Amino acid sequence: MxxxxxxxxxxxxxxxxxxxxxxxxxxxxxxxxxxxxxxxxxxxxxxxxxxxxxxxxxxxxxxxxxxxxxxxxxxxxxxxxxxxxxxxxxxxxxxxxxxxxxxxxxxxxxxxxxPKGFFAPAGGDRPDDPDWLRFRVLGATNPAYFGLYARRRMAVLGDTPEDFALVKVKNASAGALNPNARYRKPVSAEEVAASPVVADPLRLLDICATSDxxxxxxxxxxxxxxxxxxxxxxRIRAVSTVTPAYPRTVLDLPDIATDSAVAVEPSPHSFRASIAAAAYEEAGIGPEDLSLAEVYDLSTALELEWYEDIGLCGAGEGARLVREGATALGGRVPVNVSGGLASFGEAVPAQAIAQICELTWQLRGTAGQRQVPGARTGITANQGLFGHGSAVVAVR
CATH class of the missing domain: 3.40.47.10 (Thiolase/Chalcone synthase)
Structure with missing residues (x-):
């Protein structure tokens, strides 16, 4: 330590x-x-x-x-x-x-x-950046990327669009209680299902906005x-800023497919899992010690992957947690009680700091109506372009 x-x-x-x-x-x-x-x-x-x-x-x-x-x-x-x-x-x-x-x-x-809309790569063309290649060569902007992840979960694990909608419903319910959130009203599963398709199977309310x-x-x-x-x-007890380990890379599209005949099982050694593992090791804790977590919900399906990557459940079991209410306020390990990016949108340099703000207020016991009773330990999890990972463990 x-x-x-x-x-x-x-x-x-x-x-x-x-x-x-x-x-x-x-x-x-x-x-x-x-x-x-x-x-x-x-x-x-x-x-x-x-x-x-x-x-x-x-x-x-x-x-x-x-x-x-x-x-x-x-x-x-x-x-x-x-x-x-x-x-x-x-x-x-x-x-x-x-x-x-x-x-x-x-x-x-x-x-x-x-800005509104897609984030254009800053600083011009970056042909040595795997994420730039994903945008330009494959045409896979972030919503398409998240859609492929969601399709793989459906093909391999049996997740459904209804499971993804439950994540938005949960986060919107928490965000309605947060005075700093951009979107502050509850959302129903029916409203998610009625919103426009952006990258099948993900709809507009499955994907976070951009924000100031x-x-x-x-x-x-x-x-x-x-x-x-x-x-x-x-107290901040651990900060993980690890990068992928060869042969794993950030550009993991070969592992994603929309056809169940060729879709492959998610790797048990994903980059996101390694981000959290390094934070746990440094802090001397495990997922069983968590009171709550704030994770990077750029899409509803991606939040389910984070449940598995931070060790709240086994691989492929994320949808079960959200169906059971385990990650909602009052559940076993509430996730994104701030409302998450679903309620805030992306203000890129601020979001990992905002996650720690939420942990701080929760661990102090000053989070008001969204307070997790008796919160003592929390983790944040994020991922940035070009192999930047981040997780922070806070305790009291």
């Missing part, structure tokens, strides 16, 4: 389509986290910004951008990019600085002002937390 760092503060800007600069959102979230931590801005000795590369040059140097917006005060800055895993890698950079004694208290910020929004954390050493009067803070 490398050592815990304390989560002194968590803050967000509500997610939606607001039409403003990502800097404005990030500044609001940062000030909310500072207020939550009862830390004055001049006390922050390091700012880690999760980059928003679609927002021009300020997004490429997010650490300095947020430090300037909050007011230059001499803190060191770091900027991190790992697509959807950016926030977790920013947290990992902050934790590294704290444990190395480089800074006692660090501000981590991620924010985005997202921000999230921020104030992290510190345990010694600083005690001096600050935080005797029992939420």
């Amino acid at each position: 490398t050592g815990d760092v304390a989560v002194l503060g968590a803050g967000m800007h509500p997610w939606g389509k607001w039409g403003h600069s990502f800097v404005q959102y990030g500044t609001v979230a940062a000030r909310a986290a500072l207020a939550d931590a009862e830390i004055a801005w001049p006390q922050i000795r390091s700012v880690i910004g999760a980059n928003s590369v679609r927002c021009g040059y300020p997004g490429y140097v997010a650490g300095a951008t947020f430090a300037q917006a909050l007011g230059w005060q001499g803190a060191r800055v770091t900027s991190v990019y790992a697509a959807c895993a950016s926030g977790a890698q920013a947290v990992d950079a902050a934790r590294t600085q704290i444990l190395a004694g480089m800074a006692d208290v660090v501000l981590v910020v991620g924010a985005d002002s997202a 929004g921000a999230a921020a954390l104030v992290l510190s050493s345990m010694d600083f937390a005690r001096r600050h009067g935080a005797a029992d803070p939420v």
Whole structure:
């Protein structure tokens, strides 16, 4: 175990389509986290910004951008990019600085002002990027990619579109209780089934939107937390940022088929499973210790895969969990009690940080109507482009 760092503060800007600069959102979230931590801005000795590369040059140097917006005060800055895993890698950079004694208290910020529709590859053509090849050579943008995963689950495991709809129903019910969520009303299975088909079998309500929004954390050493009067803070115990191991790759389309005659069983050694396994190993816990989880539900079918990858059930058993209500509020291990991306949409650099915000509020017991009773341990899970994985374990 490398050592815990304390989560002194968590803050967000509500997610939606607001039409403003990502800097404005990030500044609001940062000030909310500072207020939550009862830390004055001049006390922050390091700012880690999760980059928003679609927002021009300020997004490429997010650490300095947020430090300037909050007011230059001499803190060191770091900027991190790992697509959807950016926030977790920013947290990992902050934790590294704290444990190395480089800074006692660090501000981590991620924010985005997202365009509508598909995310075009940032920075131009990337022929050496397997995800770019998936987009351009195979024509498999993310909804098509998720649709193939869903089709494989149907062909090999017997999942149904009704199972996928239950994930949206569950997450929308939780999101209706979250003041930071973009979509705040319950959704019925019938409404999911009536929404337009995007990538068969997935419908519009099976796939998350793109959003504006921000999230921020104030992290510190345990010694600083005690001096600050935080005797029992939420603690980050592990951060996993692993990459795939050969011969597994991110571009796993050869394993996916829409015909049950050629579809293959999911690998027991998937990249996503390795992300969670590394976090469990570092934290010294297992899935049986979890009170809750926040996972990367870009599509409803993908959430079912995460149940299996983080060890909540065996391979192929994810649909059973959602049918039984095991992952809903009040269930055995609630998943995405924030409402997930189904309720928030994607604000890419912010989403892994937002997951930790939710764990923080849950472990503090301050999540209101969506509170998981007695929550003590939680995990987040994410995946970014080009082999970036991320998982964070938080405890109290």
